[in-house]
Amino acid sequence: MSRLKKWLGFEERSGVPFRFLFAHFRQLVDNNTRVLQLFTDAAEKQSCEYVFDRTYVGSVADQLFDLANRIVYDLNSIADQKYATLYPLVDRLRAEVQGDLAGRPVVPRTDLCVPFGQIDESQVNLVGGKSAHLGEVATRLHIPIPGGFTISTYAYLRVVEENGLGPLIETALNQLASGDCQPCQAICERLKRAKIPRDVRRAITAAVASMKVSGEPLFLAVRSSALGEDDELSFAGQFRSVLQVLPDAVFDAYREVLASLYCKEAIAYRQARKLPTFGLMAVACMRMVQASVAGTLHTADPNHPESQRMHLGVTPGLANRAASGDSRLSTYELSRDPPHNVLDYRAAENPDIVVGRSQGGLTAVPLGPEPHGRPELTPSEARALAQIGLRIERYFKHAQELEWARDTDGTLYVLQTRRLQVVGTPSPRTSLPEILERHRTLMHGQGHVACRGVSHGRVHHLTDPSDLAAVSNGVVLVARRASPRLVSVMTRVAAILTDIGAPTGHMAALAREFRIPTIVDCGNATSRLEEGQEVTVDADDNIVYEGRVEALLQQQLVEETDFEDTTEYRLLRRLLRRVTPLQLVDPHSEDFRADRCRTVHDVIRFAHEKAVQEVIDLHMTGGVSGAESARRLDGELPLNLQVIDIGQGLDVSVASLPTGAAIKPEALRSAPMLALWSGLCTPGVWNTQPVGVNWRTFMASATSVTVNRSTGRNLAVVSDSYVNLSLNLGYHYNMVDAFLCDDRDANHVYFRFVGGASDSKHRTRRAMVIREILEQLDFSARQSADLVVARLRKRPRAETESRLEAIGRLIGFTRQLDALMHSELAALRFVDAFLRGDYTLDQ
Amino acid sequence: MARLSILVVDDEPIVGKRLKPALTKSGHTVDVVESGKEAIRLLARQAYDVVVADIRMEGPDGLQVLRYVRTNSPRTAVIMITGFATVDLARETLTLGAFDFIAKPFRLDDLRNAIQRATERLVGDGGTPSSR
Numbered sequence: 025m026s027r028l029k030k031w032l033g034f035e036e037r038s039g040v041p042f043r044f045l046f047a048h049f050r051q052l053v054d055n056n057t058r059v060l061q062l063f064t065d066a067a068e069k070q071s072c073e074y075v076f077d078r079t080y081v082g083s084v085a086d087q088l089f090d091l092a093n094r095i096v097y098d099l100n101s102i103a104d105q106k107y108a109t110l111y112p113l114v115d116r117l118r119a120e121v122q123g124d125l126a127g128r129p130v131v132p133r134t135d136l137c138v139p140f141g142q143i144d145e146s147q148v149n150l151v152g153g154k155s156a157h158l159g160e161v162a163t164r165l166h167i168p169i170p171g172g173f174t175i176s177t178y179a180y181l182r183v184v185e186e187n188g189l190g191p192l193i194e195t196a197l198n199q200l201a202s203g204d205c206q207p208c209q210a211i212c213e214r215l216k217r218a219k220i221p222r223d224v225r226r227a228i229t230a231a232v233a234s235m236k237v238s239g240e241p242l243f244l245a246v247r248s249s250a251l252g253e254d255d256e257l258s259f260a261g262q263f264r265s266v267l268q269v270l271p272d273a274v275f276d277a278y279r280e281v282l283a284s285l286y287c288k289e290a291i292a293y294r295q296a297r298k299l300p301t302f303g304l305m306a307v308a309c310m311r312m313v314q315a316s317v318a319g320t321l322h323t324a325d326p327n328h329p330e331s332q333r334m335h336l337g338v339t340p341g342l343a344n345r346a347a348s349g350d351s352r353l354s355t356y357e358l359s360r361d362p363p364h365n366v367l368d369y370r371a372a373e374n375p376d377i378v379v380g381r382s383q384g385g386l387t388a389v390p391l392g393p394e395p396h397g398r399p400e401l402t403p404s405e406a407r408a409l410a411q412i413g414l415r416i417e418r419y420f421k422h423a424q425e426l427e428w429a430r431d432t433d434g435t436l437y438v439l440q441t442r443r444l445q446v447v448g449t450p451s452p453r454t455s456l457p458e459i460l461e462r463h464r465t466l467m468h469g470q471g472h473v474a475c476r477g478v479s480h481g482r483v484h485h486l487t488d489p490s491d492l493a494a495v496s497n498g499v500v501l502v503a504r505r506a507s508p509r510l511v512s513v514m515t516r517v518a519a520i521l522t523d524i525g526a527p528t529g530h531m532a533a534l535a536r537e538f539r540i541p542t543i544v545d546c547g548n549a550t551s552r553l554e555e556g557q558e559v560t561v562d563a564d565d566n567i568v569y570e571g572r573v574e575a576l577l578q579q580q581l582v583e584e585t586d587f588e589d590t591t592e593y594r595l596l597r598r599l600l601r602r603v604t605p606l607q608l609v610d611p612h613s614e615d616f617r618a619d620r621c622r623t624v625h626d627v628i629r630f631a632h633e634k635a636v637q638e639v640i641d642l643h644m645t646g647g648v649s650g651a652e653s654a655r656r657l658d659g660e661l662p663l664n665l666q667v668i669d670i671g672q673g674l675d676v677s678v679a680s681l682p683t684g685a686a687i688k689p690e691a692l693r694s695a696p697m698l699a700l701w702s703g704l705c706t707p708g709v710w711n712t713q714p715v716g717v718n719w720r721t722f723m724a725s726a727t728s729v730t731v732n733r734s735t736g737r738n739l740a741v742v743s744d745s746y747v748n749l750s751l752n753l754g755y756h757y758n759m760v761d762a763f764l765c766d767d768r769d770a771n772h773v774y775f776r777f778v779g780g781a782s783d784s785k786h787r788t789r790r791a792m793v794i795r796e797i798l799e800q801l802d803f804s805a806r807q808s809a810d811l812v813v814a815r816l817r818k819r820p821r822a823e824t825e826s827r828l829e830a831i832g833r834l835i836g837f838t839r840q841l842d843a844l845m846h847s848e849l850a851a852l853r854f855v856d857a858f859l860r861g862d863y864t865l866d867q
Numbered sequence: 868m869a870r871l872s873i874l875v876v877d878d879e880p881i882v883g884k885r886l887k888p889a890l891t892k893s894g895h896t897v898d899v900v901e902s903g904k905e906a907i908r909l910l911a912r913q914a915y916d917v918v919v920a921d922i923r924m925e926g927p928d929g930l931q932v933l934r935y936v937r938t939n940s941p942r943t944a945v946i947m948i949t950g951f952a953t954v955d956l957a958r959e960t961l962t963l964g965a966f967d968f969i970a971k972p973f974r975l976d977d978l979r980n981a982i983q984r985a986t987e988r989l990v991g992d993g994g995t996p997s998s999r
Contacts, residue, residue: 069972075885076972077950457894579888590881 043670045102049639052098055091056632057769062088063604064527067536070596081595082125088603089118092624099631102638107618110627124598129251136179136227140172146605146622150176152249152306157441164515165419167412168437172310173231174249179224180305186221208286215283220275232271243312243380244269246277251304262290267344268312268380281307313437315429317400318343322444323413324423329446330578334358334410338400341377343429343439356406364410366403408436416441419515421539459575467568471546474532478580479541480560480572481518483553500561502553506531506544508609514538519561521549524802526818533604658686661710665738673742694742696764699825703832708863710836758835764824771824773816775831789845794838796855801830837863869986875899876906876932877921889975903927907935915943917985922949937964944985
């Protein structure tokens with residue numbers, strides 16, 4: 025036995041037999057699928073197709089974290105505890121979610137100040153609603169906001185601790201229940217005089233210093249960003265903002281904003297909305313925009329959303345008057361449809377405007393007679409604001425209410441954005457079914473809905489998946505296959521349709537995160553829909569209509585508005601926001617690391633990728649035990665293939681054979697291995713005729729090829745539904761790792777090819793042939809010189825089986841091809857020949 | 868599908884807010900109330916083809932609404948929904964004359980199918996959907 029092990033070159037890893045490691049791998053794959061399925065189920069419930077309750081939301085959270093823990097355990101069992109840091113990460117995420125569901129948000133005790141460039145929605149507990157939204161606007165949509173940072177809710181907790189306010193707050197909460205607001209007032213006063221802890225003070229001082237530009241005076245806008253503010257509830261105007269603050273006065277302004285958490289108005293608002301706690305206050309410190317003009321923007325008419333109009337309120341000077349309502353605003357009515365023409369303008373006259381003082385604070389100065397009656401904005405500026413508003417609306421999937429300002433240099437900044445409360449619209453006189461009957465249906469019931477919703481736009485075919493820069497705003501993106509790389513356009517597209525893809529895949533999860541109506545696996549969307557064609561995608565009912573179906577879009581807007589306001593919906597959305605966003609999209613990126621995982625989705629994506637890699641590496645490095653069950657496969661091909669059965673991969677009769685006895689191909693019971701074998705044995709594919717080798721290139725390569733050149737070490741690890749095949753064919757190396765069963769979500773094929781006997785140009789051309797063929801077979805393939813890595817995931821059983829069979833043929837066909845790669849044209853001929861079933865080598 | 872008049876009764880607002888637009892999109896006329904008391908008040912004033920009622924509610928619960936409908940408007944189909952489904956509860960509601968019983972969370976299509984069957988029964992009984 026030890027001789028056999030030595031011959032196979034295997035070392036046992038801590039004495040753990042491979043079949044145990046493989047059992048962990050299978051479990052991990054199963055649980056990964058179950059998590060994705062839960063994401064899909066929960067996101068589906070979020071759509072208007074389901075009715076659910078609070079009990080359901082809690083049970084989803086429990087299941088998700090149990091599965092995530094098991095996945096981390098399985099990964100670490102395979103990888104020898106290499107990724108143990110994932111355990112505390114999952115525990116932390118679980119505590120945060122449970123806190124959210126119980127109405128007790130958990131504040132990460134990490135940063136005291138967070139620069140806006142690093143803020144996104146996942147940090148909402150740390151930076152509050154207003155800052156989280158603005159952070160998304162800046163980092164995801166790249167729309168200008170004034171620079172700055174947010175003093176976190178953790179800093180607020182530090183202030184509360186330092187000043188011993190915890191017990192007071194507890195008492196105030198109890199007394200508020202009996203209608204006594206006095207203790208709140210006391211806390212408000214205490215916060216106005218609160219001592220700011222040294223660490224918080226230092227963090228703020230450093231953050232302010234980093235905003236200073238030499239030679240320019242710095243003024244700050246210090247604004248509230250309470251947890252929940254501008255989120256599900258607006259808290260509009262309930263908290264304090266302090267403007268034109270000098271750096272030295274930032275601490276006073278900070279205290280004032282903190283204290284407003286307990287001001288009369290905010291407490292009354294909380295009582296009216298039946299909010300169980302006082303919440304937490306983060307404070308945004310932004311560079312003060314010295315606005316020449318500022319105002320508000322409603323992306324829809326809140327009372328008549330069907331009017332297709334946007335409202336701009338404009339005032340000269342700073343924006344504070346626009347929102348507070350203590351001055352008259354000039355109003356612009358703009359069309360929601362491009363190019364957003366100005367439909368109406370009404371000038372307002374104000375005797376004075378508000379400007380910032382050089383010593384800090386604000387002052388009103390009289391307005392001269394000149395500007396009266398003259399529009400404050402040019403039509404192109406009004407249009408630019410409309411475009412900004414609609415981009416934000418599309419991203420947040422809801423009509424928005426913005427505050428904005430135009431700097432003296434003409435730059436338009438978004439100061440704040442929140443959901444616009446739309447009160448509804450009268451029902452159309454004609455019923456919706458009758459309206460829909462009048463529209464031509466282009467696709468109906470094809471594929472699977474990955475994210476529900478209704479959207480409209482012009483078709484854009486993504487012919488080159490790497491050319492995402494060419495995807496313009498508001499298009500219906502039609503792609504051959506679903507890919508998580510499309511995440512970079514998800515803030516701009518109206519809907520996504522793909523020929524290939526699974527509703528439980530990563531892209532589908534991303535589409536739900538960004539709430540892009542998406543239908544995957546449509547089969548022929550790329551050929552059914554024409555470039556530039558105007559369509560309405562109804563991903564509620566899986567229908568694509570020709571043209572714009574206004575009634576459907578309108579119904580969607582009102583419907584969303586109504587049920588999104590319910591507590592159950594908010595809970596589910598908050599849960600999904602915490603668990604489903606995927607940051608780790610590219611396994612080749614430097615950021616694909618355990619410490620970069622921020623959500624459950626990141627964790628399972630990372631774990632799956634690493635587990636596959638570990639299993640492959642175990643074979644590549646020979647770190648596998650269990651060689652005692654290796655059997656030589658005695659077939660017609662000169663492969664010298666050893667087969668290790670780790671579970672029903674070989675016929676039961678094999679067990680009674682003497683040790684070391686060979687087996688026949690008829691004994692194979694592994695479904696993916698049988699598919700590969702059938703491809704390898706296809707007549708004509710395993711070409712044994714000698715191929716003319718150029719000895720000069722051969723010798724050149726013989727000194728540079730790095731793959732293991734010894735033969736006789738080919739290996740297949742098999743079970744009934746799994747194969748890991750390592751084929752060292754002289755000078756090049758094929759590796760296939762595949763899982764094949766009836767559950768399409770568990771199916772995968774990973775193929776790697778490297779090496780060759782000829783010079784690098786010939787080898788690269790052969791790799792190019794392999795990549796081309798694999799792409800034609802719907803694999804996602806990457807090539808670097810003579811290395812090709814290809815993946816196919818989540819395809820139905822029959823399709824996965826046929827692709828494995830094709831890989832078998834490809835391995836045989838390309839075995840001696842490098843010597844024949846005289847030109848690119850010759851290479852392409854071999855691609856065509858293979859695809860039409862011609863395996864002769866004299867193309 | 869025939870255009871029906873439907874009353875939805877559930878004390879969790881999300882139910883009505885989901886059901887109303889969905890059933891309206893199918894062409895039905897839908898009223899939503901959040902208590903058994905309001906439901907009975909409405910039922911006393913007008914006839915509905917279908918009543919969709921949650922079982923667990925404060926005050927008159929879904930079963931009381933069901934009894935009221937069976938006594939006062941026997942041709943109305945009552946579909947019971949609940950987040951606490953048990954076989955016994957399902958049996959009890961069906962014994963009391965409920966047309967169907969659906970556990971939460973459920974797909975709107977499950978409800979649509981139940982409504983479709985209710986329509987077929989209405990037509991089979993020689994009745995026509997009530998016009999409003």
